[in-house]
Amino acid sequence: MTARLRMTCVTAAVAVACSACTTRGDLTNQFNEIVLQLRQVGAALAAYKTDHAGKLPDRLTNLVSEGYAPSNSLICAADPSHGHEGGKPEAYPNHVIGPQYEETDETGSSLFYEFSSAPCSWYWEGYLQATPQELDRDTNGIVSWAEVKLFQLANGDICNGFKPYPPPFFPVVRCHWCQYPAAAAMSSNGVELTVINLGYDLQTVFASSLQWELDQVGKSTSDPPELRNLRCQWSGANDTLFLDADEIAEFPLWPKMTELTNLSYSLLAPVVEGQSRVYGRIRANVFRWKPRLYSPSNALVLVQLSVDGVAATTKCYRTSVTGTDSMKIAGVSHAAQFNRSIVEWNAITDATYHVDVTTNLFGEWLTNVFSASGSPTRMYYTNDSSESSSLFFRLRVRYNDM
Numbered sequence: 001m002t003a004r005l006r007m008t009c010v011t012a013a014v015a016v017a018c019s020a021c022t023t024r025g026d027l028t029n030q031f032n033e034i035v036l037q038l039r040q041v042g043a044a045l046a047a048y049k050t051d052h053a054g055k056l057p058d059r060l061t062n063l064v065s066e067g068y069a070p071s072n073s074l075i076c077a078a079d080p081s082h083g084h085e086g087g088k089p090e091a092y093p094n095h096v097i098g099p100q101y102e103e104t105d106e107t108g109s110s111l112f113y114e115f116s117s118a119p120c121s122w123y124w125e126g127y128l129q130a131t132p133q134e135l136d137r138d139t140n141g142i143v144s145w146a147e148v149k150l151f152q153l154a155n156g157d158i159c160n161g162f163k164p165y166p167p168p169f170f171p172v173v174r175c176h177w178c179q180y181p182a183a184a185a186m187s188s189n190g191v192e193l194t195v196i197n198l199g200y201d202l203q204t205v206f207a208s209s210l211q212w213e214l215d216q217v218g219k220s221t222s223d224p225p226e227l228r229n230l231r232c233q234w235s236g237a238n239d240t241l242f243l244d245a246d247e248i249a250e251f252p253l254w255p256k257m258t259e260l261t262n263l264s265y266s267l268l269a270p271v272v273e274g275q276s277r278v279y280g281r282i283r284a285n286v287f288r289w290k291p292r293l294y295s296p297s298n299a300l301v302l303v304q305l306s307v308d309g310v311a312a313t314t315k316c317y318r319t320s321v322t323g324t325d326s327m328k329i330a331g332v333s334h335a336a337q338f339n340r341s342i343v344e345w346n347a348i349t350d351a352t353y354h355v356d357v358t359t360n361l362f363g364e365w366l367t368n369v370f371s372a373s374g375s376p377t378r379m380y381y382t383n384d385s386s387e388s389s390s391l392f393f394r395l396r397v398r399y400n401d402m
Contacts, residue, residue, distance in 0.1 A: 026286075027178075027182070027250055027251075027252065027286050028283050028284045028285070028286045029077075030077065030078045030178055030180075031178055031194075031196070031252050031284070031285065032284070033077050033078075034076060034077075034177070034178055034196045035196060035205050035260050037073070037076065037077075038111075038173060038175065038197070039198075039203075040073065041060075041069070041073065041074070041198060042202040042203055044063045044068040044069040045057070045063065045068075045172070045173075045198075045202050046203075047068055048062070048063060048066070048068050049202070056172070058116070058117035058146075059113065059116060060106055060111060060113040060116070060173065061074065061106045061107070061108055061109055064108065071108065074108060074110065074111055075108065075109065076110035076111070078180045079180070080180075081110075083107060083108045083109050083110050084107065085105070086100075086102065086104065086106065086112075087104055087106075087109070087110065087174065087176060088100050088176050089176065091181060092183065092193075093184065096183060096184050096187045097176060097193065098210055098211075099121075101122065103116075103118040103119060103120075103121060103145075104116045104145060110177055112174040112176060113173055114145060114171050114172055114173065115145060115146040115149055116144065116145040116146060117144045117145070118144060118145055119142050119144060119145075120145045120147070120148045122145075122148065124143070124148045124152075126158070127157050127158055128148070128151060128152055128158075129158060129162075130151060134151065135147045135148060137150070149170075149172075152165070153165050153170050153200060157213065159214065159216075159217060160213060160216060167200040168199040168201045168203070168204035168259070169199055169206055169212075169216065169257045170199060170200040171197040171198065171199065171200075171208075171212060172197075172198050172199065172200050172202065173197070173198040174196070174197050174198075175195065175196045176193065176210075178193075178196055179194060182250065186250070186251055188242075189242050189243055189247070189249060190231055190238060190241055190242045191241065191249070192209050192210060192229075192231045193209075194207055194208075194209075194228075194251070194254065195209070195210055195212065196260075205259065206254075206257065206258060206260060207228070207254035209229070209231075211232065214232040214233070215229075215232060215256040216257055219257055224312065224313060225255040225256070225258050225305060225307060225312050226256050226313060227255055227256075227303060227313060228253065228254050228255065228315075230251075230317060239315075239316075240318045240319070240320055241301070241317060241318065241320070242320050242322075243320070243321050243322070244321070245321055245322065247290070247291075248288065248289070248290040249287070249290070250286060250287070250288045251286070251287060252285050252286050252287075253282070253285045253286070253287055253303060253305075254285060255305055255312075262308045263285065263305065263306070263307060264305075264306045265282045265284075265285055265287075265305055265306070266282065266303070266304045267279075267282055267303060267304075268302040268314065269302070270300040270302045279295060279301055279319070280301060282303070287301070287303070289301070289319075291319075291321045295321065296321070297321045298318065298319065299321075300318060301316070301317045301319060302314060302316050302317075303315050303316075303317065
């Protein structure tokens with residue numbers, strides 16, 4: 001096959017992939033579209049590398065200018081700026097996205113290109129414990145991102161004990177737009193941003209934490225798969241999800257150092273700490289849960305990962321929900337959470353009960369009396385000033401978490 005024909009085939013493949021990525025959708029669609037996009041970018045990079053004596057482009061947008069990819073192939077469907085903000089969303093604070101490294105930004109690309117020829121402002125001296133003379137391969141007096149990353153690939157860093165990294169799980173291109181714009185809110189719930197990466201072999205697509213090196217500490221490619229941590233830090237991993245009673249948790253699941261192919265996820269009932277109920281649901285690889293009236297303030301979420309249809313591993317996450325109080329109806333304990341507009345109650349009988357509940361909602365102590373004899377249900381409450389009022393709430397019966 002000639003170089004010209006190969007370029008045409010790759011361009012067509014990328015165009016097909018991007019034709020499905022024209023609008024922002026839900027998190028499941030975002031994740032899958034980005035994975036597909038990176039696979040096609042990898043194919044374009046491989047063709048470029050073949051035609052340029054094994055060298056990667058100085059800029060990712062060279063794939064477009066030199067005919068290896070169509071003009072929209074580097075724009076992520078989740079990016080509302082259509083490539084104007086570069087590889088990292090500007091709306092995210094530093095604790096969510098890290099430094100912007102604006103020298104890597106390229107107009108017309110939503111992707112972060114780690115092998116850019118731009119001068120590298122990342123703090124590589126301490127992280128790699130190397131000198132400019134060791135990294136400056138072309139001796140032009142400038143240490144570029146590409147030079148830093150080639151050195152890190154071959155020599156490792158302080159994070160992995162200065163061992164070479166496996167090329168399939170060493171990022172060349174990264175997408176930080178997965179979960180946009182919800183990643184900032186989820187960060188406050190204890191769930192770190194997910195980044196989707198194209199490996200140095202230009203074929204492997206894998207997910208990681210923002211600092212991908214931490215996912216690989218103490219691991220090798222021959223180890224069994226291990227599900228993600230909610231938050232990965234130098235001080236250690238944290239796997240507790242923090243929520244208020246009226247919040248919805250939604251985030252992607254993925255295994256560390258694993259190609260995102262033929263993976264499936266399911267929820268199991270924990271058999272520890274007296275819990276036998278499953279909370280939340282999974283669609284494709286996205287976990288979603290909104291605590292309900294009867295949800296406990298502390299629960300366990302047990303996730304099973306299967307590879308090629310065979311169970312591979314499980315991981316247990318903890319939840320910590322604030323804003324719930326204990327409610328007793330006919331001697332049965334429930335958890336009560338109070339929404340600003342709707343009260344949801346898992347009804348246990350058709351009989352009428354009057355229940356006294358004390359809750360600290362909106363910073364005030366209120367005494368609430370519920371009458372469950374009809375829909376909509378009238379809710380009477382009395383505040384500290386003994387002023388009476390009435391509100392109408394529709395009673396919605398929920399037997400399963402959604």
